[in-house]
Amino acid sequence: MAPKETTTEQLILEATEAEFLEKGYGKARTTEIARLAGVNHSMLHYYFRTKENLFEVMFQKKAKSMAEVMILTIRQDLPFLEKIKKDVEDHFDFVAANEKLPAFIFSEVLYDEKIKAIFINILQEKIKTILHKLKKEIEMEASK
Numbered sequence: 001m002a003p004k005e006t007t008t009e010q011l012i013l014e015a016t017e018a019e020f021l022e023k024g025y026g027k028a029r030t031t032e033i034a035r036l037a038g039v040n041h042s043m044l045h046y047y048f049r050t051k052e053n054l055f056e057v058m059f060q061k062k063a064k065s066m067a068e069v070m071i072l073t074i075r076q077d078l079p080f081l082e083k084i085k086k087d088v089e090d091h092f093d094f095v096a097a098n099e100k101l102p103a104f105i106f107s108e109v110l111y112d113e114k115i116k117a118i119f120i121n122i123l124q125e126k127i128k129t130i131l132h133k134l135k136k137e138i139e140m141e142a143s144k
Contacts, residue, residue, distance in 0.1 A: 009047050011037040016058045021100040024107055025055050025115075056118065059108065062101055063119050067126040069094045080141045 015036035019028045030051050034044040048054045069090050078086060095102060109116045 008037075008039060008043065012039060012044055012047055012054075013058060013061070016054045017062070020055060020058055021104050024104065025051075025112070028055075030054070059105075059115060059118060060122060062098070063105065063122045066094065066098075066101065066105070067123050080137050083137070 012033065015033045018036060019033045022028075028051070030044055031041055033054065034041045037044065044054075048057065105119065109119050
C-alpha cells in the first residue's frame, strides 16, 4: 500500500503549528506560514481565510490532543496506583514530545479571553469525565 499523500491543507496546518508555537499569535505571520508550507499566500487564504481561523484550527487540535492524553490513562483497566503512575508518565512524555506547547497555551490563554474560552470549552467535558472517574476510583481505594 502506498504512503498517504500529504495534502496542501495538512502542509498549511503543519506550517501553522510551527509558526504559532515558535512566535505566538501576535508575532506569527501568514506570509511566513505560506512560505513554510510551500504554497502561495492566496492558497493559504483559500483554505483558511484568516490568520484567526488558522490559529483556532491549530489551537483546537493541540488542546484536544493535550486533553486526550489526560483521559486515555483514566480509561485503562489498571490498578489505581499504576494508573496514576501511567498518567504522570504519559503527561511527561506528551510534554517532552510537545515541549513548546505548554508555554504557548499558557501565554495565549493568559492574554486572550476568546482563546481562553475555546480552551476551557475543549477541556471542560474531558475534565468532568476524568474527575468523576477518579472520584469513584479514590472512593473504592479508600474503602479497601
